[in-house]
Amino acid sequence: MKIYDWPTGPYPARVRIAVAEKNLRSRVRFETVNLFKGEHKKPDFLAKNYSGTLPVLELADGTFIAECTAITEYLDALDGAPTLTGKTPREKGMIHMMSKRAELEMLDAISVYFHHATPGLGPDVEIYQNAEWGFRQRDKAMNGMRYFNAVLKRHPFVAGEVFSMADITVIGGLIFAGLVKLPVPEECEALQAWYARMQERPSVKNRVTMSDPIEA
């Protein structure tokens, strides 16, 4: 399999963490798409992913799978033993709800803030900006952090008792928050303690360097 991504990107992080959690590192090659040159908005890449976003997974048969949730579903199903997306109906429902909520209320909101209310990827890539909308989304993301803090006071992981795709999505949100220098509110102690635990996981800790050539 081949993954098109940008090593330090927050959305790429979601798939890199999933690859590591599923012990699939040896079956994946990474190819960098230069975000700051806007390569993800050029026709060549848009043919792979209409939405022009990273990451994208390419299968051996040439099929392209975009969207982190979709890629995670694919990777998690490969060995017939899902550990990230749930086994029972209730687990599947809860994990998908909390992961989507983490996108809506935090990760995607921070992305809109970055692309619309900061210089983002630079003037050549950010050809349309709506700063008012961007700031609105920043405020939404800060409230999202408070929401997930409340969730993590109640149970050890975002969707309940075990690590899942929903944790990975919140991790993506906090990675993006770090990049754009949105600090987690001080009172969000449960969220901060959980994030410190998450950063101890090898899948999270080694995500950026995992694509360095290992058979050099």
Add this chain to the structure above:
Amino acid sequence: MKIYDWPTGPYPARVRIAVAEKNLRSRVRFETVNLFKGEHKKPDFLAKNYSGTLPVLELADGTFIAECTAITEYLDALDGAPTLTGKTPREKGMIHMMSKRAELEMLDAISVYFHHATPGLGPDVEIYQNAEWGFRQRDKAMNGMRYFNAVLKRHPFVAGEVFSMADITVIGGLIFAGLVKLPVPEECEALQAWYARMQERPSVKNRVTMSDPIEA
């Protein structure tokens, strides 16, 4: 199970169609949440779904599952024989990608247009609007229709050879387009032909009236 929704809503339609496709009608009770009175933004409902959106599924044990994709995952897994969300890793990946793409490029974009660039649910509910962003999203949705038209020229259903959650999401988009009077472009013949076929399915045709009391 109980479903909180609004009978004619485009997002509620996604779950109503899934319920019917899975033959679960007899196991579900519907409760109306009045969108035009903004009941979905009041504390009582926000305690059920932080994001303040419909529909929400309530399980017998009091668990709330929000987000259409999450509810569909739950419903589709109940009988151990998924028909909407894919069986193989590749099917799961493709269906989730195309469903998410239908949200991003059409359904959610039309929703933003409705809430930001039209009177939406009225001045008491739409307390913040960003019309410029709304019109941008309308244009994105029109391009989304052209994209899905191209997809449906290549294969009979949105994610390939069989009906799936991805079709349901595009149906949700076209239901919303109809409500806000955004016409499908004339040249989108494959999309229109597919939609005509979809409207013949009992799950789609009877979605609004399915919540009328049947054991009266």
